[in-house]
Amino acid sequence: MPPKSGHHRAKNVDYEEDDVYSDDDYYENEEGGGMTDEDREQMRIGAIKVKEALNSSITVSDSQIQEALWHYYYDVGKSVTYLKNKHAPATTTTQPKKQKAVSRFDQAVSAASTPKKPETGEQSAFLMPPNRIKELCTAPSLKCTFQSRRANIKDFDTNTGASECWASAEYPCLYPIPDVMDHVPLSAAEFFRDTPWLNVPTHRLGEITVEPLFPRGGLLGGSSKPSKLAALAAARKKKQEEAKNATSTSTDPGDMKAEADKAVALLDRLSVKSKESASPSSALVQPQPVEQKSAQSKYPSRKRSQTPTTAFQESETPTPEPETSAPVEIPHLRAGPSMFASTLCGITPLPVKRQHLDSTSFPLPYTSTRGFTDTNPFTGPSPDDIVLSARVKGNKSKPGPNKKPNGNKLAESVEKLSVEEVPKVKSKNLNVVEEFEKSGMKRMANFVVIGHVDHGKSTLMGRLLYDLKVIDQRSVDKLRKEAETIGKSSFALAWIMDQTSEERSRGVTVDIATNYFETDKTRFTILDAPGHRDFIPNMIAGASQADFAVLVIDASTNSFESGLKGQTKEHALLVRSMGVQRLVVAVNKMDTVNWSQDRFEEISQQMTAFLTAASFSGKSITFIPCAGLTGENVTRKIEEGKASWYNGQTLIEALDASEPAKRSLEKPFRLTVSDVFRGSITNPVSIAGRIDAGSIQVGDTILSMPANEAGVIKGVEVENEPVDWAVAGQIATFHLAELDPVHLRLGDIICDPKKPVTLTKSFTAKILAFEHVLPMGVDVFRGRMSAEANVTKLVAVLNKGTGEVEKKKVRIVKPGEVARVVVQLDRELPLEVGVRVVLREGGNTVAAGLLEMCS
């Protein structure tokens, strides 16, 4: 049952006359279990394709096909493979080979029952009376191994009381025994009374192997996934095995097959810019071949994790693989016998020999780690030094007239023995704003790539990075090969951005992917957002870090239209209400419409009308025709003769023409946490995020809100290079000290402890309504932070242009209206005036707005 939308709730309200809407609107999304028209259409077409592909090779119901399509986001290939794997084995039971081997048990059972002629194609099927089936499946005293004797009940005939069953060595009993069997009394002993092998001596009886009676579940029946712990253990085990295998070069064809099977899992490791490679210290633990440090390593990207706990689990999972290049001497760690044991056993205890561990055996984590100087335990004074220096300080008599021994020396020295807290991380005490101005740093811009699912966002960004040589040819060739192995060759460029195996196998972006490139003028950060509506919260997190947006639209027939009904409009509205003013509209896949000028103009006109209505200024919107797959008009002009009607900018020129965003350098430091992870062995607590305001430098003390816990900035990295400071607008990584990761959550605000962000329980906001808003329950999103809340009061409807009050006593805010509302949060959030939030309800974006007052 899909969650109720704002539409639904609105229906129960006593409307004013002008507020009445047709019922069709309200139930638009309710039919079809929350499926949109577009979903239904995709489902219909997908089901036809799947049926064609299955080619009546296996019998699968429509609902099973639909389940598979839904699960795989309408990916026909994946759905067909899944259905084949899931249902094909049933046909193997009919293979004559297996049926030949009818066991004596089966013969006995068959003889005792009333046989029914097997149906065509199911020669092995035979009838078994229900009492027998029940005996076989349930009799606790029956000493038989059901691995070879399980009965599968295919169909139960209620008239005859007979079930059509077939014995199978591979398939467990798939259905519960029908209740009607309970009425047929026949014990196991009776059943087997005349069988010669009943008198087998007990010591020769076989062991019982109890197989689960019911299916373990899968896509269509419960979860077949292992628990997180089991998955973790399996991943560890797999990793260890891989490490073992890596040491011995095997040419066994079996190994090669196993390798092929693991293709998808390996993709992560083969990824050009994995999380591990992003970290200098992880490179230390797992040395990479020199050629892997190609041009792209300059701009490695990192996928964001969903939750901080996951982030930690994930980062802890991969255990450092042993270095295979140098033989590692395993130290003998077993302790010698104790004195007591030696006396008892009469052994002369050997002199205690200190274990000498050379640096290759246990490499110190900091031996070659950049930026370690700050964390070297010997650079600072030891605890003894601290006490000694405090003592010296305490004993130092201050010059001046007050220098008089008062007789109470002990009390005086204790008073003076205040041990000053020596910061573990030294600060250079820089004037960061001056440093920034002096640095002559290129201007910086972060842009979020938005648009409906599959409109080509990741491919377009992959192409941009490839053409700008951020990604080298070798890496792209590798990706292409890997994509081909799983039949997704058209996604090779998209894989530059989409790096998780889930994203790659499904062909769908799930979370924000970050990457960097620069032009002569600007250093850009790409935030590639997922297009699928299920991942809107992730898209919001990306949009909250952006200075401007690139809206990608698929120009191909029907795709633009279906995108309009889907996320094209929703994404555009969201970024606008989150403060984004500039929009580059990439009219993509122009190759599919033969670079038609008419199509480009049709899309431009329709989108201009919509975007200006959504309060984007016409001057801030640029339309660029392009084709990410072929690369035309991305960084190079369109091939001559293809689109002589267009002589405007390429995509990269349009990006470069964007005005740099204003940076609030002088404001108190604010950072929105978008990732929490283990940076390296020496940096166990690291966060990443965009600096919203102010500046920061190594050694600064920070406060994590809402936990209200202090910590110290131990290191800063911008684009994976260590730096001394960072300023507003930059997306950076921060290694923290003296802060327990339990106090960090995605979406938290890191701030200046002297000017901390306030915790808010209730706020007044100016919102733009996407759906009907009335006093209702909502989820408030800010970056990756979210909390349950209630819209408690509709204060007024405002004029869109001037913001003046147009109507008080509001009972409902209609879609498209701007209103002032009061929102009560279920828990305190670090929110301030001027912050932008999104209100969602039941998976739909209801409104977005700007905080005007917090309390």
Ligand SMILES: Nc1nc2c(ncn2[C@@H]2O[C@H](COP(=O)(O)OP(=O)(O)OP(=O)(O)O)[C@@H](O)[C@H]2O)c(=O)[nH]1
């Ligand atoms: N013909 C053609 N196909 C393209 C073009 N750009 C992308 N595609 C194809 O469109 C499909 C989807 O591309 P993606 O880049 O994954 O789309 P996306 O918008 O990033 O998808 P999500 O991130 O999951 O929303 C792939 O099969 C691409 O090969 C193009 O310019 N021309």
